[in-house]
Amino acid sequence: MKVGVCVKRVPETGARITLTSDDQAIDTSLLGFTISPHEECAVEEALRIAERHGGSTTVLTLGPAAASEQLKNAMAMGIASAVLLETDGGDWSAEATAAALAEAMRAQPEPFDLLLFGNEAADSGDYQVGVRVAHTLGLPCVTGIKGIEIDDGRLTARREAGGGWEIFELPLPAVVTVKEGINLPRYASIQGRLRAKKTPIERIQPQPRASALETIRLVVPPEHETHVEVLGAGADAAQRVVAVFRELGLVGL
Amino acid sequence: MILCLVDNDPVSLEALTFARRFGEVEALVFGDIDVGGYVARARRVVHARLDEYAPTAWAQAVLELEPEIVVAPGTDRGHEVLAHVAARIGAPLAANVIDASVDSEALQLTRQRWGGSLLEEARLTGTPKLLTVAPHAIDAEPSGITTTVEDFTPTLGDEHFRVRVMRREEPAAGTARLDSARVVVGGGRGVGSKEGFAVLEELAKLLGGAVGGSRVVTNLGWRPHSDQVGQTGARIAPDLYIACGVSGAIQHIVGCKGAKRILVINKDQNAPIVARADWAVIGDLHEIVPAIVAELRKNGA
Known part of the structure; x- marks a missing residue:
């Protein structure tokens, strides 16, 4: 079984987002970077599937040269090989990203049996790259998955819906986009880090393409200003808290 | 068209x-x-x-x-x-x-x-x-x-x-739905442990609400992921959100900004979530939440 997993390098935003002066990007001068949360779970799931069923794992990303940090992090967790589709750092549209990824996947010496994505990237939130790759490669696809089982060439996928679960079955090869909660990602081991450091990354120069969805500028939405009433400090505030509950009609008078 | x-x-x-x-x-x-x-x-x-x-x-x-x-x-x-x-x-x-x-x-x-x-x-x-x-x-x-x-x-x-829903599993009866609850009691890193949530459960029960947690809490395994309030979890819209020991990272704020009112219980008056709150109690949630529960019980809730 050959499992591919796609990740995206995104800033760790903390408590407040600040933009660059031209409003075209987040000011990342003081920020660290990470793999988008759903995708970190996709990496873990790829490792678990390869451990259970045997096979190889490959991580792919489209991003600037610095995104090799995220590929190394995935390899430190245990992913065997990495492909960087290197850009000049600007935002790529979902269509262009998917087209470049699909081309890189096709160029692999052996086809993938399973391709994992995050349900949506934390930053752009486009909800579509995995589906587009699936269409380009002619593979079945399901999104928003929080449970995967593979048995005899068929994949069973679970999606949370209305507090219960919807269960899908797909033939392999297939594309699945996952959500955080499917697993708890492992930490990288020391040996993993050392191995990742030594493993070379395959580099590809993808061709950009224009999109009919064009970003004009980014805007930090106005803060929801509230007037905070401090009800007190410590346990003595309990009476006043219960008075608030009463005011809201949450408890009887 | x-x-x-x-x-x-x-x-x-x-x-x-x-x-x-x-x-x-x-x-x-x-x-x-x-x-x-x-x-x-x-x-x-x-x-x-x-x-x-x-x-x-x-x-x-x-x-x-x-x-x-x-x-x-x-x-x-x-x-x-x-x-x-x-x-x-x-x-x-x-x-x-x-x-x-x-x-x-x-x-x-x-x-x-x-x-x-x-x-x-x-x-x-x-x-x-x-x-x-x-x-x-x-x-x-x-x-x-x-x-x-x-x-x-x-x-x-x-x-x-080629891809369709083959079967469904219905939700367990009596589970309080986080995304439709009228009151949500949320816990963050300040809760300190899995066991620390017992008192939040008690408060939620008395108010007929559901318990949620921040991403830190679900990543530490203190709560199941289905309880996460945030960008990668549930978006809640209760009448009242009671945030206990939650600092208020963007990831969490995105999940609770649909709440009509927010009550914060936090040691740190300068935690980002306090600026989003309608009411705040400053101090140790492990003392304050039990005191609220006791006060509710005293009032026959």
Whole structure:
């Protein structure tokens, strides 16, 4: 079984987002970077599937040269090989990203049996790259998955819906986009880090393409200003808290 | 044609309301939700093999009508179906739009990034124009128009049913739903341990609410992931959110900004979440929450 997993390098935003002066990007001068949360779970799931069923794992990303940090992090967790589709750092549209990824996947010496994505990237939130790759490669696809089982060439996928679960079955090869909660990602081991450091990354120069969805500028939405009433400090505030509950009609008078 | 995909979901009625700004909208209805009063014309999808959700079959139904604009709710299904439509025809898809206006051949739109903590102003050209509407961006409001409903049977083949829901597991009876609870008691790192949530459970029970947690808490395994309030978890909209020992990272704020009122219990008066609160109690939640529970009990709750 050959499992591919796609990740995206995104800033760790903390408590407040600040933009660059031209409003075209987040000011990342003081920020660290990470793999988008759903995708970190996709990496873990790829490792678990390869451990259970045997096979190889490959991580792919489209991003600037610095995104090799995220590929190394995935390899430190245990992913065997990495492909960087290197850009000049600007935002790529979902269509262009998917087209470049699909081309890189096709160029692999052996086809993938399973391709994992995050349900949506934390930053752009486009909800579509995995589906587009699936269409380009002619593979079945399901999104928003929080449970995967593979048995005899068929994949069973679970999606949370209305507090219960919807269960899908797909033939392999297939594309699945996952959500955080499917697993708890492992930490990288020391040996993993050392191995990742030594493993070379395959580099590809993808061709950009224009999109009919064009970003004009980014805007930090106005803060929801509230007037905070401090009800007190410590346990003595309990009476006043219960008075608030009463005011809201949450408890009887 | 301006088409709006309608699923059995209240967010679909918000999407219908949103879509009316573009002109006369037709609803493409999957399931048995009532769209009366929202649009003049609705097509109810009727197909022998569509007894269960099948994303590519839904996408094919949309494509068969050759619409110029397609609007869908910003839900798992809405995003998935429109992503399939977009991929089939090679058109862009603008996800989680909160505002849009027609500007000659283009749409000027505002959409959510980072779960809504950042907005993007964008221009969408080409045909068809595909967009999903972010949940709770606007209220669902019927226009009072008389609605004619007709059956619509799309032409579907085996290739459209390669992926579909094979079976379902219903939610366990009596589980308090985080996304529809009237009160949510949330815990963050300050709760300190899995066991520390017992007193939050008690408070939630007395108020008839549900318990949630921050991403830190679900990543540490103190709560199951299904309890997470945040960008990668549930978006809650209770009358009151009680945030205990939660600092208020963007990831969490995005999940609880639908709350009508917020009460914060936190040691640190300068924690970002305090600035978002209506009420705050400063101090150790392990003393304050039990005192609130005792006070409620004393009052016969």
